[in-house]
Amino acid sequence: MKIREINAMRGPNYWSVRRHKLIVMVLDLEEMEERPSNTIDGFLERLKTMFPTMYSHRCSVGEPGGFFQRVEEGTWMGHIIEHIALEIQTLADMDTGFGRTRDYGEKGVYNVVFSYIEESVGRYAAKAAVRICEALIQGEAYDLADDIQEMRELREAERLGPSTGSIVEEAASRGIPWIRLNKYSLCQLGYGANQKRIQATVTSETSSIGVELACDKEDTKYLLEQAEVEVPRGDIISRERSLEDACRYVGYPLVIKPIDGNHGRGITVNITNYDDALVAFHAAKEVSSRVIVEKYITGEDYRLLVINHRLVAAAIRTPAHVIGNGKSTITELVDKVNEDPRRGFGHENVLTKITINDLTKTIIKDAGYTVDSVLKDGERLVLKDTANLSTGGTAEDVTDIVHPANVSMAERISKIIDLDICGIDVMTDDITKPLSETGGAVLEVNAGPGFRMHLAPTTGLPRNVAAPVIDKLFPIQGDTGRIPIVAVTGTNGKTTTTRLIAHIAKMSGYRVGYTTSDGVYIQNRLLMKGDCTGPASAEFVLKDPTVNFAVLESARGGLLRAGLGFKNCDIGIVTNIAADHLGLKGIHTVEQLARVKGVIPETVLPDGYAILNADDDLVYDMRRNIDSNLALFSMDENNPRIQALQRKGGITAVYENGYVTICRGTWKMRIMKVEDIPLTYGGKATFMIQNVLPAILTANIRGISIEDMKAALETFIPSASQTPGRLNIFEFENFTILLDYAHNPAGMRALQKFTENLDHSYKVGIIAGIGDRRVEDNNEMGMIAAEMFDEVIIRQDKRLRGKTEEELIKMLNDGIMAKDPNKKTTIIPSEKEAITFAANNAKKGSLIILCSDVIPDALDLVVRFKDQEAKGETVFSY
Numbered sequence: 001m002k003i004r005e006i007n008a009m010r011g012p013n014y015w016s017v018r019r020h021k022l023i024v025m026v027l028d029l030e031e032m033e034e035r036p037s038n039t040i041d042g043f044l045e046r047l048k049t050m051f052p053t054m055y056s057h058r059c060s061v062g063e064p065g066g067f068f069q070r071v072e073e074g075t076w077m078g079h080i081i082e083h084i085a086l087e088i089q090t091l092a093d094m095d096t097g098f099g100r101t102r103d104y105g106e107k108g109v110y111n112v113v114f115s116y117i118e119e120s121v122g123r124y125a126a127k128a129a130v131r132i133c134e135a136l137i138q139g140e141a142y143d144l145a146d147d148i149q150e151m152r153e154l155r156e157a158e159r160l161g162p163s164t165g166s167i168v169e170e171a172a173s174r175g176i177p178w179i180r181l182n183k184y185s186l187c188q189l190g191y192g193a194n195q196k197r198i199q200a201t202v203t204s205e206t207s208s209i210g211v212e213l214a215c216d217k218e219d220t221k222y223l224l225e226q227a228e229v230e231v232p233r234g235d236i237i238s239r240e241r242s243l244e245d246a247c248r249y250v251g252y253p254l255v256i257k258p259i260d261g262n263h264g265r266g267i268t269v270n271i272t273n274y275d276d277a278l279v280a281f282h283a284a285k286e287v288s289s290r291v292i293v294e295k296y297i298t299g300e301d302y303r304l305l306v307i308n309h310r311l312v313a314a315a316i317r318t319p320a321h322v323i324g325n326g327k328s329t330i331t332e333l334v335d336k337v338n339e340d341p342r343r344g345f346g347h348e349n350v351l352t353k354i355t356i357n358d359l360t361k362t363i364i365k366d367a368g369y370t371v372d373s374v375l376k377d378g379e380r381l382v383l384k385d386t387a388n389l390s391t392g393g394t395a396e397d398v399t400d401i402v403h404p405a406n407v408s409m410a411e412r413i414s415k416i417i418d419l420d421i422c423g424i425d426v427m428t429d430d431i432t433k434p435l436s437e438t439g440g441a442v443l444e445v446n447a448g449p450g451f452r453m454h455l456a457p458t459t460g461l462p463r464n465v466a467a468p469v470i471d472k473l474f475p476i477q478g479d480t481g482r483i484p485i486v487a488v489t490g491t492n493g494k495t496t497t498t499r500l501i502a503h504i505a506k507m508s509g510y511r512v513g514y515t516t517s518d519g520v521y522i523q524n525r526l527l528m529k530g531d532c533t534g535p536a537s538a539e540f541v542l543k544d545p546t547v548n549f550a551v552l553e554s555a556r557g558g559l560l561r562a563g564l565g566f567k568n569c570d571i572g573i574v575t576n577i578a579a580d581h582l583g584l585k586g587i588h589t590v591e592q593l594a595r596v597k598g599v600i601p602e603t604v605l606p607d608g609y610a611i612l613n614a615d616d617d618l619v620y621d622m623r624r625n626i627d628s629n630l631a632l633f634s635m636d637e638n639n640p641r642i643q644a645l646q647r648k649g650g651i652t653a654v655y656e657n658g659y660v661t662i663c664r665g666t667w668k669m670r671i672m673k674v675e676d677i678p679l680t681y682g683g684k685a686t687f688m689i690q691n692v693l694p695a696i697l698t699a700n701i702r703g704i705s706i707e708d709m710k711a712a713l714e715t716f717i718p719s720a721s722q723t724p725g726r727l728n729i730f731e732f733e734n735f736t737i738l739l740d741y742a743h744n745p746a747g748m749r750a751l752q753k754f755t756e757n758l759d760h761s762y763k764v765g766i767i768a769g770i771g772d773r774r775v776e777d778n779n780e781m782g783m784i785a786a787e788m789f790d791e792v793i794i795r796q797d798k799r800l801r802g803k804t805e806e807e808l809i810k811m812l813n814d815g816i817m818a819k820d821p822n823k824k825t826t827i828i829p830s831e832k833e834a835i836t837f838a839a840n841n842a843k844k845g846s847l848i849i850l851c852s853d854v855i856p857d858a859l860d861l862v863v864r865f866k867d868q869e870a871k872g873e874t875v876f877s878y
Contacts, residue, residue, distance in 0.1 A: 001077060001134065002028045004109070006126050008119045011535060013563035014595065015113050017602045019098050020563060023085070023122040025112040026104060026586070027078050027130070032137070033108030038074030046136045047071060047080075050144065051087050059083070076101075077133055078110035085114045085122075085129035088144070092151040093344060094121060104586045111586055120154045156346035161185055163201045163451040170466035175480045177567055179539060189473065190481020191566075192547040193511065196473040201421050202448045203473060210418035214447035217259045217292055220417060224442060227416050229409060230435045231442050232427075234294025243281050246293040247274060253296040256280035258288030267386060270296050297427040297441045301387045303395075304402070304424040305454055305465060306414040308472040311407045313454040313463040314399045314431065320354045320384045320392030324375025330364060331356065331371045334383070342458070343392075350456040354383060354392035388450075395453035397460025398431055405434035413445060420472060423449025483547065484510075485566060486698055489554045489600045490575030490619075491593075492747045493691045494533075496726050497575055498553040500679070500695040503722070504712040508704045510549035513541035517555065517741075518724055518855060522547060529856070534558025535565030542566060556596045560585040564599065570608040571701060572600040572628075573694045577618040578746035584772055594618040604628035609651070609701050611694045614641040631701065633693035635686070637661070651701065653693040658683070660692050662700050671696050672710050678717045684757040685727060687750040688718075720863070725855030727754070730862050732869055735842035736760065737835075737862055738849045743770060745777060748784040751849070755788065760847035765789035766834050767851050768796055769808030778808065782815020789849070791824045792816055795834035805829055832878045835861055839876045 004026040011020050037043050047054070048068065057067035067083055082099040089096055099114035116122025128147045135142040160168060164185045168178050171189045179188045185200040197204040202211065213219050218236050225231055235246040236259060247254060256277060257267040266287035268280030277293075284291040305313040322333035334354050337343070343351040356371060360383050364371060367381060375381055387393040402410075406426070414422050428440025435441065454463045474481060488498045495516045502514040506524065513522045515537040520528035522544055528537065533555035541550050542565070554564060577594045587593055601610035601622050607629070613619040614632040620641060623630050630650060634642045637656035642663075645652055649665040659670045660677070674683040677692060692713070699709050718727050725741040742751045755763065765785050769778045785792050794812050796805050809827055816823050828834040835858065838848045852858040865876045 001030055001032055001130055003127065003130060004028055006123055007561055008116070008122060009563040010119070011563035011565055011567060012599050012603045014560055014599060015100070015111075016098070017599055019115055020567070021116050021119070021122070022098070022563075023112075023114055023116050023126050025081075025126045027081065027110050027112050029077055029108045029110065032077045036074040036076055037071045037080060040137055042139060043136060044068065044071050046139065050132070050136065050142070051084070053091070054083065054087055057083055057087070076110070077137075078112050081129045081133050082112050082114050084132050085112070085125040088128060088132070088147060089116065089121060089125050089151065091144075092121070092148045092155070093349075094118065094151070094155060102586075105588045118155045118158045120158050121151045124151055124154055152345045158183070160187070161200060161450075162455060163449075164198065166451055166455050166464075166466040167198055167201070167469050170464070170470050174470060174474075175482075176470070176474065177480070177482060177542075179543060181543070188543060189470075191485070191542040192483040192513070192550065193545055194481045194483055194548070195543075195545060196481065198469075198473075200448050201451060201469070203420060203469065205473065206420050206447070207418045210420075210422075211447040213417050214419060214422065214445050215260050217257075217444065218290070220445050221292075223416055224413065224445075227412070229413060229416075229442055230440065232295040232297050234292055236290055236292055238290045240278070240281060243277060243293070244274060247277050250293055250295050253298075255292075255294055255296045256284050257292050257294075258284040259290040259292055260288050295441075297439075297443070299427045299429040299438070299440055300431070302398070302426040302428065302431050303449070303453060304406070304410040304426060305422075305449060305451075306410050306419075306424065307421050307465065307468040309411050309414045309420070310468070311402065311410050312399075312468050313397070313465050314402045315395040315453045315457055315460070316398050316431070317387030317389075317453065318394045318396075319382050319387040320394075321380055321382045322375070324377055324379040324381070326377035327374065329372045329374055330369060330381065333375065337392075351394065351458060352390055352392050356383075360384065389452050390450075394458040395460075397454070397457040397463065399461070399463060401432050403432050403434055405436075406431060409435070409442075413442065417445050419445070419447055421449065421469065422447060482570075483542075484549050484571075484702060485542075485569040486549075486551045486571045486573065487554050487564075487566075487569040487600045487603070488551065488573045488575070488694075489556075489597045490573070490613075491578040491580045491597075491744065492750065493575040493687065494553045494555070495741070496679070496688065496723055497573065497691045497695055498551050499723060500691065500712075500716055501698050502551045503716045504695060504699045504704060504709060505549045505551065505702070507712040507715070508699075508708045511546055512549045512551065513544050513547035514551040514553070515541060516553050531555075531557075535562045538565030554600055556581060556587070556593065557585075559596050559599055560587070564603060566603075568603050568605045568608075569600070570605055571611060571698050572602075572604040572608070573611045573698065574598070574601060574613060574616075574619045574622060575691065575694065576613050576616045576746070578744065579777065580744040580746070581772060582774055582777070590618065594622070598622045598625060601626050601628070609697075611697050611701075613690075613694075614639050614645075614652075631697050633690075633697055635690060635693075651697065653697045653700075655689050655693065660689065660696055662696055669700075669706060671706055672713055677713050679713070679723070681718070681727065681754070685754045687754070688727070720859050724859060725852065728859070728862075730866060732839075732842075732865070734844045735839070735846045735848060737839070737865075738847060739855070739858055739862060740849070740851060741853070741855060742851045743853060744773070745780045745784060748781055748788070748851070751851075752784060752788045755847065755849060758847060760845060762791070762843045762846040763789045764791045764793065764838050764842070764846060764848045765851070766793045766795055766831075766838055766848065767812060768794070768831075768853065769803070769812045770853070775811055778811035779815035779818070782812040782817075783819040784815075785812070786816045786819035786823045789823075792826070793834050793838055794825065794827045795831045796829040831858065832861055836876055836878050839865055 007024045009022040059067035078101040082101045094117040096115040102111045189196045255269045266284040271277045301317045338353045343353045384391045423446040425444040428438045454465045502512045506512045515532045517531045520532045533553045538552045604610045609629045609631045610626045611631045614634040633653040635655045637654040652663045662669045680688045728739040730737045
């Protein structure tokens with residue numbers, strides 16, 4: 001078996017609009033296509049032995065043991081690999097269960113689709129599942145434990161931490177979209193100009209002064225002392241010679257810690273003599289140049305969590321420890337503690353397993369033991385020098401018993417240090433009494449405190465401490481931090497429709513970001529070049545903090561490769577569906593292509609609008625799967641589909657009596673005469689009228705006035721600047737060049753209809769075969785060219801996309817010859833040479849029609865020819 005490719009979906013996709021995290025593996029079974037599972041001796045028994053828990057897989061049978069029944073009856077390896085990939089993720093504590101295996105359209109090749117929790121783990125599971133299946137087929141031994149541990153480690157390296165994850169989950173539950181901005185904890189909540197940011201538990205509204213103060217324990221302690229907050233006596237030193245005086249001033253027992261440390265690094269507690277203080281001093285110096293020597297306060301370790309200057313949670317923390325039984329060694333006691341099912345690797349469970357590292361061995365040695373020592377029955381031995389959960393500590397929620405004086409103190413501290421989110425470490429014998437009565441003290445104030453101990457305490461009530469964070473960032477009820485998103489898809493007209501909507505929105509005062517097959521634009525400034533119709537380009541716009549209106553062209557390639565770059569849109573437009581790119585990525589029919597494009601209207605929010613072409617059967621049928629409002633457009637006001645929606649009071653746009661018109665119910669609002677819209681070339685370009693209709697529907701739905709629409713339509717000029725590569729016409733003294741992106745039979749037919757209305761005595765077409773189209777598609781392009789043009793020049797695309805130059809030229813030429821064997825045809829592979837040849841040999845009054853796929857290069861050359869003509873040159877050159 002051979003893996004052809006592995007793609008990770010990260011948003012709504014062809015396989016599922018609601019399950020965004022899917023692995024799609026294209027798997028060639030090769031000779032195993034002829035060997036289903038029931039033909040392999042012992043396969044089922046080996047599978048059951050390795051994965052007894054697979055009994056829970058119901059599969060299509062619909063009951064426990066269903067999958068094993070399918071294997072016994074005989075099923076193909078792609079299906080089995082799907083189930084293995086799901087099961088090994090579950091065994092690695094990433095329980096996920098959606099999968100399906102479907103024919104790719106080639107014999108023995110399948111799309112193996114399954115859900116994942118973390119992308120790197122999903123990709124690993126795909127490859128591991130194939131390896132495991134091959135071992136089961138061969139009857140070879142396989143060590144599953146290595147794969148399980150590797151997946152756990154991959155998860156810990158990739159996943160968001162508990163604190164960040166909780167905030168993101170709370171945001172998502174409120175409909176607030178989010179984007180991870182780096183591989184660590186920096187995340188964006190909301191889109192564009194309405195975004196907020198978090199990094200762990202530091203927010204975009206956290207005071208930088210507050211963070212600096214919290215990181216500087218000297219300043220923190222000074223400010224708290226000045227505010228009459230109970231803090232332990234202490235001194236700050238940087239040289240060893242100052243240590244003895246500091247110890248004498250503070251008095252034993254004492255604590256030594258780095259001034260700007262975190263996560264317990266370099267801290268030594270309960271120091272009772274100078275020798276130990278010296279060792280502790282050097283340990284702290286490895287973390288920080290300056291060191292705090294302060295009084296060791298006895299009592300319990302409490303963490304008070306304050307968010308937006310209100311105490312929201314409190315917990316008592318206990319460092320990792322074991323309790324002797326008079327029989328077991330310390331190592332055995334640790335192993336016993338780690339058997340608690342609540343303990344896991346890293347952050348996978350409520351508690352973390354205790355590890356015996358060098359620090360632990362030092363603590364054990366200082367207590368007079370080794371790891372092989374047996375503790376007396378009931379004796380408690382602390383194994384870590386901090387109570388952090390990440391080192392195996394435990395936490396008990398005590399929020400409801402904190403004394404009001406301590407609550408007030410904590411909230412006051414958050415304002416003194418100026419932190420919107422802060423963790424305050426308190427040592428006291430009894431949190432139910434004021435610190436002034438117990439001799440307790442505030443030890444530290446932490447910026448970016450961990451939430452894990454409050455979200456899932458070992459005992460006590462869990463607290464949703466992420467909720468007040470979101471409340472602070474988005475204080476207005478119902479605010480989701482979104483910006484209007486218009487998504488545009490279809491076979492032809494996507495780019496022009498996208499550009500026109502962006503232009504209308506910009507003219508109405510929005511700060512617009514939009515993506516097209518030409519590039520990404522922020523306020524009409526081109527920031528990324530190339531085909532930018534995929535999820536990464538969409539995210540580029542949605543991450544831009546200057547944008548408050550997004551128009552996103554969404555092509556089939558990105559949808560199949562990674563899914564959409566956004567979860568929902570406010571308006572989803574489908575222009576049309578025609579045969580294009582068939583035979584690629586397992587999409588072989590226009591019906592399958594329609595299902596790909598149909599993802600866009602299915603992602604429209606319930607109060608948004610799916611705008612569909614009522615003249616296209618495949619597009620109109622998409623209405624069956626939408627959860628939003630429906631709006632339709634048509635070139636025929638008498639289209640019965642249009643009339644049916646109008647009778648229901650729906651919104652439609654039609655071309656009628658020479659006008660583009662919006663109808664609310666049956667009431668007409670004529671926007672503008674088509675002949676006055678520059679984009680339509682006086683109404684001659686009917687396919688451009690079709691692009692105008694969804695654009696004015698979008699504007700009307702977004703509340704843009706008819707006056708603003710008209711102003712935008714009047715100023716949207718078909719040109720190299722506003723519509724590059726879309727009906728760009730250049731008038732020369734003796735001939736005309738028309739540059740267009742027509743790249744499929746439907747596009748060529750539309751271009752043919754337009755050029756038939758142009759008054760030119762002779763037409764020359766410059767065309768190219770496209771490598772990722774079927775033979776019949778390129779043949780048809782040649783046949784259309786033979787009808788359209790008096791003379792044809794065959795050139796070659798810059799990107800061959802899997803075919804040879806000779807193959808593509810032959811496909812086009814075969815089509816031309818099938819239609820008109822006598823058609824004058826010239827083959828000039830270089831686009832520059834082909835354009836130059838056509839210009840230098842143009843007949844007076846002729847029209848040269850250039851169908852180009854690399855628009856900027858062709859535009860640059862034609863503009864150069866215009867400059868050469870203006871200088872009086874009679875021969876064009878590149």
